[in-house]
Amino acid sequence: MSVLEVRGVTVGLGGRTVLRDIDLTLGLGELTGLIGPNGAGKTTLLRSILGLVRVASGRVLVDGRPVRPRRSPVGYVPQRHEFAWDFPISVENAVMTGRSGRIGLLRRPGVDDWRAVAAALERVGMSDLARRPVGELSGGQRQRVLVARALALQPRVLLLDEPFTGLDLPTQELLTGLFQELAGEDKAVLMTTHDLLGALDTCTRIALLNRTIVADAPPSELLDPDPWMRAFGVGENSPLLKILKVM
Numbered sequence: 001m002s003v004l005e006v007r008g009v010t011v012g013l014g015g016r017t018v019l020r021d022i023d024l025t026l027g028l029g030e031l032t033g034l035i036g037p038n039g040a041g042k043t044t045l046l047r048s049i050l051g052l053v054r055v056a057s058g059r060v061l062v063d064g065r066p067v068r069p070r071r072s073p074v075g076y077v078p079q080r081h082e083f084a085w086d087f088p089i090s091v092e093n094a095v096m097t098g099r100s101g102r103i104g105l106l107r108r109p110g111v112d113d114w115r116a117v118a119a120a121l122e123r124v125g126m127s128d129l130a131r132r133p134v135g136e137l138s139g140g141q142r143q144r145v146l147v148a149r150a151l152a153l154q155p156r157v158l159l160l161d162e163p164f165t166g167l168d169l170p171t172q173e174l175l176t177g178l179f180q181e182l183a184g185e186d187k188a189v190l191m192t193t194h195d196l197l198g199a200l201d202t203c204t205r206i207a208l209l210n211r212t213i214v215a216d217a218p219p220s221e222l223l224d225p226d227p228w229m230r231a232f233g234v235g236e237n238s239p240l241l242k243i244l245k246v247m
């Protein structure tokens, strides 16, 4: 069942077309890898889905309805460096900021809000560190806090922007397992990553992006070099194709 539909989305930034005529549908239960070279427009697409970037044409629908920023059931995990880790705030309060749009500016968090935060922290295995200042966390722990912050909104769609950058392999594996579990719990998960082999191994679907969607298929159907060459702008002798074993 599809939960998120991106239909004919075109986005211009700084006078240039950054995304052109994007069509993408996310189904519940799917873990989709959004893959493309630097500057392909991956982050811009995530931000367009969230309603944080103005769309020049096209539509983004969640459950058939237009997205309403701050009210949509879409959770967002930004790149780790975008969060203010030096801000003097505890882990649980950082996770609570994920619900600030729902709580509103003038209200204090209620019992339901704290329950949602506790459940999200438990989900990522961070309950023990709930009172710890965020500045004292390791990179892997910080990434888990950001995932908990998105989960605190109890989203049906989860967008993850390069969640593995700078993390060691065991932490990447732990997070991959978590994302697969979340997709299995009737969520749609869309993740940007530069770990192509990891994505081919773990995602149920791969969307290849370079300003527009070049291919969108399960990994088993992406054995042809052509879409990879078009997405990454490389020739048929590129080592990339050898690494991907799509020669």
Ligand SMILES: Nc1ncnc2c1ncn2[C@@H]1O[C@H](COP(=O)(O)OP(=O)(O)OP(=O)(O)O)[C@@H](O)[C@H]1O
Pocket: 013, 014, 018, 036, 037, 038, 039, 040, 041, 042, 043, 044, 045
């Ligand atoms: N605020 C902005 N104003 C003008 N151009 C922008 C803005 N934000 C992004 N861009 C441009 O849009 C293009 C897509 O950027 P985006 O960050 O979405 O790519 P990306 O695929 O996420 O790249 P990376 O893999 O390097 O993170 C780039 O050419 C970038 O320079």
